[in-house]
Amino acid sequence: MTSTIDSVHAPAARTPTPRADTPAPKRGRLSVANLSVAFRRNGILHQVVHDVSFCLEPGQCVAIVGESGSGKSVTARSIVGLTGKNSVVDAQSILLDGDDLRAATKRQWRRIRGRRIGFILQDALVSLDPLRPVGKEIAEALALHHWGNRRQRAAKVIDLLRAVGVPAPENRARQRPDELSGGLRQRALIASALALDPEIIIADEPTTALDVTVQAQVLALLAETKERGVSVILISHDLSVVAHLADHILVMKGGRVVESGSADQVLNDPRHEYTRSLINAVPSELTRGKRLGAAPSDTATTPAADAVAVSIAPRPTDHDCSGPVLQAVDLVKRFTTPDGTVTTAVDHVSFALERGTTLGIVGESGSGKSTTARLALALSSLDSGTVTLLGQDWSSLSEPRRRALRREIAVVYQDPLSSFDPRWNAERILLDSLTDAAGLSTAAKKARVVELARQVGLPQEILQRFPLNLSGGQRQRIAIARALAPNPSVIVLDEAVSALDVSIQAQILDLLVDLQRQRGLSYLFISHDLGVINHLSDQVLVMKDGVVVERGTPDDIFNRPAHPYTRELISSLPDHPRRNP
Amino acid sequence: MTRTSSNSPPRPAPGTRPVVPTLRRSPTLTWPRLRRIVEKIGGAVVVLFGAATAAFAAQAALPGDRATVILNIRAGQAIERTPAELAQINEQYGLQNPLVVQYLDYIGGLLVGDLGTSYQQFKPVSEVILQQIGPTVALTLTAVALSWLIMIAWVTLTAGRTGRLAGAGAVVDTTAAGLPHYWLGIILLLVFSLGLGWFPVISGPSAIGIVLPALTLAIPLAGFMGQATRTEFERSLEQPFVISARMRGMGDTGVRLRHVLRHSVLPAITLSGWALGATISGAVVVETVFSRPGIGKVLVGAVNSQDLPVVTGIVILIAALYVVANLLVDLAYTLVDPRLKSA
Structure with a gap:
């Protein structure tokens, strides 16, 4: 019976054990020499990792940085022999304390995983069994390696949770991941990986999807673990996360290591073009008003100079344009939870979005920022307050009357995949969004769709593809094109770049800035990422527990924060790698 | 699959309970739950x-x-x-x-529980049904239990494998789901009773006699539920929490039994609610083939002789069984997936 996940370590038979003839050049705790990984698909081998080598010393952190698809996760999984179905792993050597892992049997692997190498995956909501209490998951790590008896394990679980900073661990151990906050469940996941004091911890994007304050806590926890002498392999697409912890950084692109060096050298004196672009892609205060991406990339043609763009240039609006395009006064929204308690998700929130500007709303999950977006879009009913769109009453209209005005306001969400019909190709998705083109011929509509695609920097060929076959960046471009289709005045961007790799995020942010300049668009930009907010916004609202705690220009908010919560947020920001001119 | 077991420490006494803001469970939980039951x-x-x-x-x-x-x-x-x-x-x-x-x-x-009087037997319908319901309920429950056993063993063994076993798994599901009770019953009878002599030809009330009739009902049902479970099983195998468990040192079999199985049985539980009712109608055929007493035979007789009070009585009974089965399904759901309790 073939296993589903265990990978085939092919060359064990081919190359004799290197210990015998070729002594490994450097003997760290873990040393990987010339690791290559391929996947067999339809009988053809696709190489995804080429000749990766590194060495990990006790108490050291090696970071592997690259965008999704760069092979960084596959590299990490190969180290624990779980590369995946149909994979072929080839390496000159993978030595863990002198033992060659390539020759490990299934049984030996199981003794290594969890006990000698701990692994932390991205999102604890799905990386811990969602049907079981977290305590059981941690106890399972102990039980699998025959640690203690039931009672001892139960006590150890509580100790472990306490050690990773979970308050009231006795109660938390009985709760399921969905009953815990993002930070607490990520800590529980880390506790399950640390359970048996492994020598090595591999953390694969451990802070992606976490709020900035929680991210700071998780990174601090990893740093503490490192202090205790545990070696850490940290995998991330974000150099600013890595900068905090890494001693040595590998930058991967297309399955190859393009740059490898000490953290100091890679962050401050990057040699490779790609490393430099990654560092420059991190949005922050310093990048405001500047382009994040390098020169226009191959897929993205800058639409700025296009003569055709005239046909969709900002149209003279027939609405009153003296005041703000979107104004909210004293919005209140309450929810009743299934057990009958009433929570106020949005509590007397007011804002005004001026034409051609960006209003950033920043806050952690649960702060009410997305509910505010839904209220602005009139997708949820208000408990009190008013929303005015282009000077017209927007929130109190009946839905049929509202529909005429609806094309003035569009929305882009975090995950476009779930907002696309998976059976429609990109062209059909965009055709469907041409709500005001009823009178046009099919050919004219298709021409407009092609034009929209050009505007967002997508070549025409992409239009025939289905959402599943588009990359994350391409999907988000389609989502933006769909939002642009009815020619709106306002676009609500709800965490629109949060799921993207830093380099792709940079391209999308540049695109948004270009579109705003060309078309005089106004953005209501919602994000938990302070760097992105700082980069893009003209005005910023900081929200916490449904209340706006602070508002002002990015300069005020980030350099002279008045509210303690804002200060806490800003102090949680990871160290930014130095930006290269 | 209990949520809490002896390895979690005893709940602290109310006075010593640490002051923690509870995330969602408030003391008013009883009222909505009561409303839901009503x-x-x-x-x-x-x-x-x-x-x-x-x-x-x-x-x-x-x-x-x-x-x-x-x-x-x-x-x-x-x-x-x-x-x-x-x-x-x-x-x-x-x-x-x-x-x-x-x-x-x-x-x-x-x-008041009066289902009328049988035209033919001059007895109250409720009495006619009560006399015959026992063997049918036994048959139905045995069949559903057997189908779960077969389905879980087969899916756990074959789902998400590579190579020949993977193909065989799904093909067997589909084939089994399509087998007609009438044909399957006769084949089982010919092979195991007449051929091998392992089971009695006329099943009667004995415990061993129930095996073949129950299998006749269970095999197609197992195939049917297997199709739904297999899809979920393979989806769950790809989930990050499975990789997490493997990374902790859990083997393939452990992952399948301890994590994946639980995630994949929800559709089969839904189907079981329907199956508990549907096997009663399957019992009509099976009881005839194996000459078993039961409600199915009564129903066939009543329909043939136009004994309408009996027919309607059985129809209402089957409806009642469906209702009970679906209440049980709701209960099983929250046991398997406790998240649904608060949803």
Whole structure:
């Protein structure tokens, strides 16, 4: 019976054990020499990792940085022999304390995983069994390696949770991941990986999807673990996360290591073009008003100079344009939870979005920022307050009357995949969004769709593809094109770049800035990422527990924060790698 | 699959409980839960009422004079009856009353547990059913339990594998799901009773006699549930929490049994609610093939002889079983997936 996940370590038979003839050049705790990984698909081998080598010393952190698809996760999984179905792993050597892992049997692997190498995956909501209490998951790590008896394990679980900073661990151990906050469940996941004091911890994007304050806590926890002498392999697409912890950084692109060096050298004196672009892609205060991406990339043609763009240039609006395009006064929204308690998700929130500007709303999950977006879009009913769109009453209209005005306001969400019909190709998705083109011929509509695609920097060929076959960046471009289709005045961007790799995020942010300049668009930009907010916004609202705690220009908010919560947020920001001119 | 077990420490006494803001469970939980139960029971009553009404309407819509039919059933021959004879029957069954009155009488009877009297056997329908329900319920429950065993073993063994086993898994599911009870029953009878002599030919009330009839019902059901479970199983195998468990040092078998299985059985539980009711109709065929006593045989007999009170009684009974089965399904759901409790 073939296993589903265990990978085939092919060359064990081919190359004799290197210990015998070729002594490994450097003997760290873990040393990987010339690791290559391929996947067999339809009988053809696709190489995804080429000749990766590194060495990990006790108490050291090696970071592997690259965008999704760069092979960084596959590299990490190969180290624990779980590369995946149909994979072929080839390496000159993978030595863990002198033992060659390539020759490990299934049984030996199981003794290594969890006990000698701990692994932390991205999102604890799905990386811990969602049907079981977290305590059981941690106890399972102990039980699998025959640690203690039931009672001892139960006590150890509580100790472990306490050690990773979970308050009231006795109660938390009985709760399921969905009953815990993002930070607490990520800590529980880390506790399950640390359970048996492994020598090595591999953390694969451990802070992606976490709020900035929680991210700071998780990174601090990893740093503490490192202090205790545990070696850490940290995998991330974000150099600013890595900068905090890494001693040595590998930058991967297309399955190859393009740059490898000490953290100091890679962050401050990057040699490779790609490393430099990654560092420059991190949005922050310093990048405001500047382009994040390098020169226009191959897929993205800058639409700025296009003569055709005239046909969709900002149209003279027939609405009153003296005041703000979107104004909210004293919005209140309450929810009743299934057990009958009433929570106020949005509590007397007011804002005004001026034409051609960006209003950033920043806050952690649960702060009410997305509910505010839904209220602005009139997708949820208000408990009190008013929303005015282009000077017209927007929130109190009946839905049929509202529909005429609806094309003035569009929305882009975090995950476009779930907002696309998976059976429609990109062209059909965009055709469907041409709500005001009823009178046009099919050919004219298709021409407009092609034009929209050009505007967002997508070549025409992409239009025939289905959402599943588009990359994350391409999907988000389609989502933006769909939002642009009815020619709106306002676009609500709800965490629109949060799921993207830093380099792709940079391209999308540049695109948004270009579109705003060309078309005089106004953005209501919602994000938990302070760097992105700082980069893009003209005005910023900081929200916490449904209340706006602070508002002002990015300069005020980030350099002279008045509210303690804002200060806490800003102090949680990871160290930014130095930006290269 | 209990949520808490002895390895979690005992709940601290109320006084010593650390002050932690509870995330969602507030003390007012009882009221919505009570409301949900009331809603469930209300729904069940509506379903039963609908089934009873439909059964009555079908009865009323049948062609021919009812009194004549009743007399013919009793006599076993179809002849013209004199008005005097008919008047007596009409009087006995209240057939001279307007339809609305008959309907109200009928529903009123149901409320006090009176399902009417069999035309043929001169006994209350409830008595006819009660005498025969035991073997059928035993058969149904055994069949559903067997189908779960077969399905879980087969899916756990074959789902998400590579190579020949993977193909075989799904093909067997589909084939099994398509087997007709009638054909399968006869084949099992020929091979295991007549050929090998392992089981009695006439199953009777003995424990061993129930095996073949139950298998006849269980195999197609296992195939059917297996198709749904396999899809979920393979989806769950790809989930990050499975990789997490493997990274902790858990083997493939452990992951399948301890994590994936639980995630993949929800659709099969839904189907089981339906299956508990549907195997009763399957029992009609199986009880005939294996000469077993049971409600199925009563139903076949009643339909053939137009013994309508018995037919409607059984229809209402099956509806009631569906309702009970679905309540059990709801309960099983929250046991398997505790997240649904708060949803």
